[in-house]
Amino acid sequence: MSSEQVRIVIVGGGAGGLGLATQLGHKLGKKGHAEIILIDKNRTHIWKPLLHEVATGSLDADLDGVVYSAHAVKHGYQFQLGELNDIDLKQKCISLAPIVNANGESLLPSRQLSYDKLVLAVGSVSNDFGTPGVQEHCYFLDSHQQANRFHDALLDSFTRVHQSDELGALKIAIVGGGATGVELSAELYHVTELLKVYGLSKMTADKLSISLIEAGPRILPALPERIAASATRELTKLGVEVRKTTRISEATAKGFLTSESELIDAHLMLWAAGVKAPEFIRQIDGLELNRANQILVKPTLQSLANDSLYVIGDCCACKQADGSFVPPRAQSAHQMAQCVEANILNEINGKSLNEYEYIDHGSLVNLSRFSTVGSLMGNLTKNSMFVEGKIARFMYISLYRMHQKAIHGVPKTFALWVAEKVMRVVRPRMKLH
Numbered sequence: 001m002s003s004e005q006v007r008i009v010i011v012g013g014g015a016g017g018l019g020l021a022t023q024l025g026h027k028l029g030k031k032g033h034a035e036i037i038l039i040d041k042n043r044t045h046i047w048k049p050l051l052h053e054v055a056t057g058s059l060d061a062d063l064d065g066v067v068y069s070a071h072a073v074k075h076g077y078q079f080q081l082g083e084l085n086d087i088d089l090k091q092k093c094i095s096l097a098p099i100v101n102a103n104g105e106s107l108l109p110s111r112q113l114s115y116d117k118l119v120l121a122v123g124s125v126s127n128d129f130g131t132p133g134v135q136e137h138c139y140f141l142d143s144h145q146q147a148n149r150f151h152d153a154l155l156d157s158f159t160r161v162h163q164s165d166e167l168g169a170l171k172i173a174i175v176g177g178g179a180t181g182v183e184l185s186a187e188l189y190h191v192t193e194l195l196k197v198y199g200l201s202k203m204t205a206d207k208l209s210i211s212l213i214e215a216g217p218r219i220l221p222a223l224p225e226r227i228a229a230s231a232t233r234e235l236t237k238l239g240v241e242v243r244k245t246t247r248i249s250e251a252t253a254k255g256f257l258t259s260e261s262e263l264i265d266a267h268l269m270l271w272a273a274g275v276k277a278p279e280f281i282r283q284i285d286g287l288e289l290n291r292a293n294q295i296l297v298k299p300t301l302q303s304l305a306n307d308s309l310y311v312i313g314d315c316c317a318c319k320q321a322d323g324s325f326v327p328p329r330a331q332s333a334h335q336m337a338q339c340v341e342a343n344i345l346n347e348i349n350g351k352s353l354n355e356y357e358y359i360d361h362g363s364l365v366n367l368s369r370f371s372t373v374g375s376l377m378g379n380l381t382k383n384s385m386f387v388e389g390k391i392a393r394f395m396y397i398s399l400y401r402m403h404q405k406a407i408h409g410v411p412k413t414f415a416l417w418v419a420e421k422v423m424r425v426v427r428p429r430m431k432l433h
Contacts, residue, residue, distance in 0.1 A: 127274030177214030
């Protein structure tokens with residue numbers, strides 16, 4: 001394959017897609033050996049594990065996000081705003097949906113883009129399992145736009161409680177005891193404690209009532225039981241009602257209705273249960289999918305349908321030696337991006353491809369400033385190296401710094417760290433607008 005003729009299109013600018021575009025931009029794009037194009041329906045990138053902080057206002061997506069177009073200029077790739085509509089695997093062509101502005105006016109018509117190599121990194125969305133009322137009454141945290149919508153509703157609710165003596169506790173119900181639901185529950189208590197600094201002194205922690213609802217026998221079902229038990233203890237101490245073995249049959253305007261016909265009252269409802277690849281993937285002809293809409297791939301991360309299509313991240317169904325699929329985590333997306341980077345370079349240079357092997361470095365759950373719990377070096381210790389407190393918090397922060405390093409490089413990551421320290425002095429500790 002001639003490197004001068006290669007066009008590599010990456011759809012999805014999440015943890016894996018943006019990292020891959022950055023590295024291929026450095027190694028191929030800047031040298032003129034290939035055209036690297038990153039496509040995303042958003043203009044900015046936010047690390048998905050931090051969306052719960054955007055939802056509570058601990059993180060400002062407008063200030064802390066990575067602007068794709070500006071990042072692309074510095075790192076040797078092109079950025080196009082667009083949303084994938086279809087793929088023609090035989091013709092090696094993708095279709096992008098029309099772009100409209102907030103008023104519904106057309107900005108760009110539907111368009112097509114050819115490729116030599118296509119990488120799908122479109123991530124995942126919450127799975128409501130067809131539960132009635134969820135789409136109408138619940139918030140989600142699948143994107144920073146959704147996180148911002150929840151944040152606006154949260155600020156409105158804080159204001160109502162603070163300015164009305166007649167309202168009782170603010171009731172928030174979260175379905176899904178995975179990392180998102182657990183971390184959001186703790187972060188809500190943290191920001192509530194900050195409110196008195198900014199004039200909302202009547203909206204105190206004792207006026208916050210959070211129900212964390214999990215259908216299974218324990219929260220954090222994908223993590224070791226010791227981590228789940230520690231997280232449950234910490235959440236309970238904060239005041240979170242952790243409801244296990246509770247199945248939701250319907251979402252209503254007043255709250256969640258359980259399979260036992262109990263109504264869990266809530267002013268704000270958030271759905272964070274289940275993960276699946278975006279629904280549009282089912283409409284693409286020729287792909288082989290699993291039940292979660294994920295695309296089945298070979299060990300090289302090429303799709304079973306076509307060797308020119310690579311798949312990484314949450315939308316990738318990669319089987320491990322034990323028959324299970326690689327879990328949808330940020331660390332697996334980063335590892336897949338590194339494997340696909342190497343394989344694309346190998347293809348260009350006429351070398352054999354590498355097979356992907358997931359390496360579990362452990363799991364960490366951040367309970368805001370209250371605690372951090374987790375296990376390290378999962379494959380080496382079989383998740384037995386339990387950590388918590390300051391050490392775990394340091395490791396959790398390090399994961400984000402590693403992500404920044406992958407997309408910015410060491411000097412800029414250090415500069416961003418310094419800038420964050422300075423900004424803490426001049427801006428509020430939470431977003432209040």
